[in-house]
Amino acid sequence: MHNSDVAEAQEAIANWPDKSGFSGSVGDPCRRLIHALENFQSVHDPTGWRDVAGLVRQVLLTDHLLFGGRPQLVVPTEHPWPTVDQWAALNCTAVMVGVGRYRVTAEPWLPSIGEDPDAQLRAASQLASVYRGQVMQKQSTSVADPFWAAAHGYTTYRGAAQQQAARAAVTNDGVPLLVSLATGQGKTAVAWSKPLLSSVGVTVVIVPTIVLALDMERRTRMRASASRLSLSPVDRYAYIGSLDPDIKRTIREAVRAGSQRILYTSPEAFVSGLSSSVIDAATAGLLQQVVVDEAHLVDQWGNDFRPEFQMIPALVREAYDRAPAERKPSVLLMSATIAQRQFDLLTTLFGRDDTLVDLVWGSTLRTEPAYFAHAFGSEDDRVNAVLNAASMLPRPTIVYTTTVADAEAWVSRLADNGLRRVGIVTGRSSDNDRQTAVERWRGLTTNGTDARTDFDIMVGTSAFGLGIDVSDVRSIVHACIPESVDRYYQEVGRAGRDGRATTAVLYAGPGDVKVARRLAGATFIGEEKGWNRWRALLRSAERVQGVPGVRYRVRKSSLPTYMDRGFGQSAAWNIRTLTLMAQAGVISLRAPTWVPPKDGTPEQRALIQEQFFDDAPDLVDFELIDGALMSRENWVEALSDEKARAHRESERSLRAVNALIQGHECVGTLLARHYGVQVKGGRHLTRSNCRGCPWCRANPDRATGVDDDDFSAPRLPDPERQTDPLSAWRAPDSALLFITLAEGEDGFNLLRRVASMGVSVFFGISEILGNRLQQQVPTVPIIRGDTSDPSGLADYYRASVVFMANDGDCAAALGRAALGLPTYLIGPEDLRDPNRSGWMLRDTNDAVVGAAALLREL
Template sequence: MSFQKIYDYLSQASNLNLDDLTGFESCQQRLLNALENSTAQLGIGDTVALIRHVLRHEAELQGGVSPTIKVPRTLPFPTHRKVWELSSMDVLTEKPDFFVLSARPWKPEWLSDSETASPEPPLSENKAKRRNNSSVIGDPFLSLLGHETYQSVGQREAVRAILTSPPGATLVVNLPTGSGKSLCAHLPAQLRSDPVGVTIVVVPTVALAIDQERAFREKTGISYATAYYSDNSIDGQERRDEIRDRIRQGTQSIIFTSPEGLIESLSPSVYQAARQEFLRYFIIDEAHIVEQWGDEFRPEFQELAGFRRDLLRLTSFPTLLLTATVTESCLDTLETLFGQPGTFQVVSSVQLRPEPAYWFAWCSSWEERRQRLIEALHNLPRPLIIYGSKVADVDRWYSELQRAGFKRIAKMTGKSKQQDRWQLLEAWRNRQIDVVVATSAFGLGVDLPDVRAVIHVCIPETIDRFYQEVGRGGRDGKATLSLTLYTQSDYDVAFNLNEITYISSEKGRSRWEEMFARKSRLPDGRFQVPINVLPSYNLDLDPSSTGNQDWNIRTLTLMSRAGLLEIDAEPPPQRTNFDSEEAYKKALEHHRSLRTVKILNDAHLSPETWNQFVEPARSQRQWWAERTLKLMREALRPQQCISEIFSETYSIPARESPYRNRVHVERSCGGCPVCRAQGVEPFAGGIPLPAPVWDKPSFCLDEPLQKLLDGESLLLVFYSAFEDKRSERNRDRLFKWLINQGIQNVVAPTALHKAFTKQSGKNVIFLFEEYRPLQMFKVPTLIFHAEGKPLSVRYLLAPEMGVPRIILLPENTPDPTANHRQLKDVFNGRNFYFEFLCGELGL
């Protein structure tokens, strides 16, 4: 029906109400919006590609039979048939004022296997999602954000691990893109901020901060600002002032900000909140960036470690590191930086992305790649992203595509102005542009679900970057295309970009000598060193320049990685200690020019020490970088399924001492050269079930329940049947009392989950249908054992580590070790009859 309406509209047989496109498919809405809203910005290439997408989508709905469409022979439609034919369209009828067209599958000769397995049809199909995430029963507190279920078992176990994190612990949450990592930040913040509480979420880009603010507001209805970023307008200054005030008062439930914003302008307010014990969680989103960006152009990511360490001296809170792609090198870096003072663990449920089909084409020249890219853009569905490695390349491709008739395009690089970025993201979300040409600067915080293709006109310098950028497509769970067009010169570019810009040992030691020569000693033996000093090998620099200070910070982070020192922090000066605003600002500026460190190796100035410890740290990091480039080169001409290459990238073995969980990766492949050659259909691996991560989770029992247990960890409560409303009321009152006293695990038949949910209030409880102790966190547990079910003897085993377990069970329950007698007659542990216990508790 919707296709017929478009047919009539294009053939000018009828009009459409474009204010209400309900019932139209996404590709149809995109075409209609383009035709109606901005024909001046609609190129011929855009028109052809959008119409082709609509035709191919309809063809797949009709079992592969291509429908026809009648289009006018006036701008913005092509007036020459050759333009249509460039897009694999057949001109069935050509008249002076219109064409009748159909579309066939795109099968470029320059793509291997395209004759037998065209890259395009899966992108147009309206099939079910390739991703096999199955929602699972939710816990009551999910209703705070409007949810009833978890997206997957991985998300459920991650949330439960977060909510039972011991004070001071660090948890790496490793979940695939599209599995709901945002919930892992938003939910704890909302749960722990009543009546006061502040959760810090560090994000790498302003776009991501704004996107998280929007999502959090939609879920919670909170009206105040939660994204903190630079904005010099009057409104922007007022916004930041209000956020800082709420942080000091403990009423800013969550704040999304950059590492620079946190360490600099937010620092005084955050320290004040810490002194009043308002801090609830310290979260870094996209935590893999700490290594990838922190080693190079944004060292502040790694300075977060010292800032956090000092906050933990004032109050205790868990640290959460959220990521979808963590390598062993990255995990080691995160542990080095955030592994102290508490426990460091990983909860991981990684399934490789099943949506992308991977295609690679070597191009003999830049011109051949240009022709192939333009052909691809004429044929591939929208929206899509084109990635280049260098700013100059992105600029050139953008100009080439405009000349080729594509106007609904935009570009983004690291040099794009903030205002331009915001405008691009807004237009991208509102379907006002179809193609973005970008460096890797584009993607973080840009969650457009229906991106159908990601094209690389380069060789990414790491397999990690490639996988992350391909992952911008198919976030709706449906098929997407990864197309890589590369030339011989791209190998050199990738090699140069892959070289880690670590400072050399000689230059690093020179910078450290100058910093340490101007140190000041703190009472506890730590030191403060200035970062606005020049190295002896180059005294012509501006000591206060960002470049010089960044190199000094990189020197400190390299020494930290090598184990020579520990990056720390000191609280900023407080305004109340100064007579004037000018004096306070001067003191604050001086504070920001210092870094606090704890020396771990007394021979830190020795050249031999640098050769022994620092140089191996540099070499190890470079080895990892070279390995990821090697894997990228293997992917271009794979000898095995590409999922094997990704699995090698992201699988991490367990470690015994100190113990760290392994990271298991479930393979998935939406199609690759090897699988197509072997006739292997796209497949999706299962969702791994993570094991509980904490040996000693955080929990608290109130005193009345402790008295009831009387030093025991196992308590049995025998009940007769709950046959009337009075007994059910008493049962529910006991449920509520136990939950309020600190019970967290609740094992009960599904029919009773609603009753537990109603009685839980604002308490955190985890619902289970069966008692499976190896899959449950070691927190106080209530088991409701239904009538007629045999009782396993394991229920009666002494709880591990003395964690309380309370069992409600029928009074006629047989002894599991001897069925001829009743358990109530032989159990010599702590036990009560239900009615008596309710009376004792005043229920």
């Protein structure tokens, strides 16, 4: 907020009902108030009295908490402006100051209920931080690697976790990589690094919502334009259903040719219309990277709501199998939070044979939210509490409900009570509805141009908000009990993406537990119907010709014998049955891919191809895995075990939400425990943060608090192919190659040659030298290693690394080589051996070569 916002707001109010616009730069609350006043002239206008009163109090409280004093605004008394009683309902005092004018001042309001006076004081301080826009994320000073600076122009990382995630992403050469990196730590930049460093190859990013695909298209287009990069031959980056068929066809051809460098799409489009193009690009060695954003949704949505999430791994696996050995696509799974079941499922789905999923663990809870929760004994009390929260809390705000009917009811209820700058997004909203709603809420179009704000509050179900880049959401209100702790925390995380303080309020009603329990378990088909449906699918399956292995193809919409019409649900039940069987190990799902017919004219083949793309969204391919599971008894047993596991996890997650509402434990501690995972005998923990919750406010001496220190660096996974281009120059039983520099040699030409052979990690080089090296070898990611790296990179990374011996220091290089890890040490001829007093290293090491001689040979 600017210190002139009250003056700007006063000018707009004084000019009302004329549109005043802005006479200078203003903060978001003042901008929203000015926009609201433009449509505030009668009871039928899109702006209601609570819209205006709520924004007035936000402008006043923000000014008071930032600059002190007792700010005030003089407003009209005439209709439709609020009455004295209405101002009082929003904790504002309105005093008559002349004819037709009130002087309005604002008082704080707290969403905490039933807390003692001392806890209320702490709550007041936590809410004040939201008005002040307090930055909760500590700025990192970790110096960027040369590849990071070259790809993005950044001089620092946002922390050690992002540093390791970025390094892992660019050095990954095939092993599926799961990155757990907190929201706000720059996952998008991590995913962009590979395509921005290279000149050919396709990166496909699978995102959960069309709105996010369009938003990422906007950001990518701006990045390409600013850097003059050629990332798409048609300057389109989102492959979505509403695209013109000709544009879709052009994008598919660009994917095949490798000229579509970055493409965002949905799970459904990835496994249907795009699948053949992806396979063709992989076969040609042009599929560089597949990124699955919000990867945890493979579990949360994959069983029920959108089972195509669980078909993604099948297509990814086929693309990997088809790609040439030296140009395998890398797989990047990204999420802010991963629980044990989600990690296990991702490992099962994306792992290959004995190759597990690599993990970069930077999981830490959000520092921005202050949590409030209360359970009401009557629905009327809950409704009044939610109405107060929506009216009083800082905006922009999201009100979450569980069902579409509840969301629609809340929009009507809010409008009836004077809140009309309210939008809605649910599972029934069309792609265009979602995009328009977000633009009107954010005040920014998907093309990046400013727009007026028409909404301050969005009402949505869990279908709203995934990955949406609205950075300044300040408040989250749950008018429901989420059916899982995952859903709750993901929705809380829609706020504060700019790193500033937020508030999260959960008000539960008496009927919420029953609804949440009904939704907590995935929808599974019964044993008898499931078996009959599976046999019917198998009988209707067609053998797919021209592909490796024995593969069958079915239509999602095919009806079982006991149904004579689909009722719009048959496809959903068919795909649920197939994905459940895939989890149980009965079948392996495969995405349908286009196989050109051998016969026919080019025109006939083109018609058949177009028909395939029209049919692709309704097709599913699969391979049989375990013949023993084809008997009814074994089939039922395998699927029953899988259903039991899913139900146990659902119950555990719902119990965690109930514990959160009861306030018997710190919310941060509860969430951190949920998001720990067991991997290879060790447990990865999520760092707990809690800016404030009912338990911490009641127990200040034991409050969790916020830890803004840099998170300890996770280990960097080893690449699948261990680069060691100078292995022939080392002694058979030695990991060290000592390369000597004659007097006057700087070694840069040797560094450049070694880098061009695929070596990425260099210790002992300066920032200037590293950036120069990156410029000379632009397609190889140059990493500046540091022997003080808390992850101990020098002591575990199995691919070859280079050490430059500065000031005669080579102890770290020798220590690494003693562990059997390939090490190239470059230093002066008279470098001394620190382990043997009085000896030169050239006399104690079996593998020594001069830099000039080595360059001639290379």
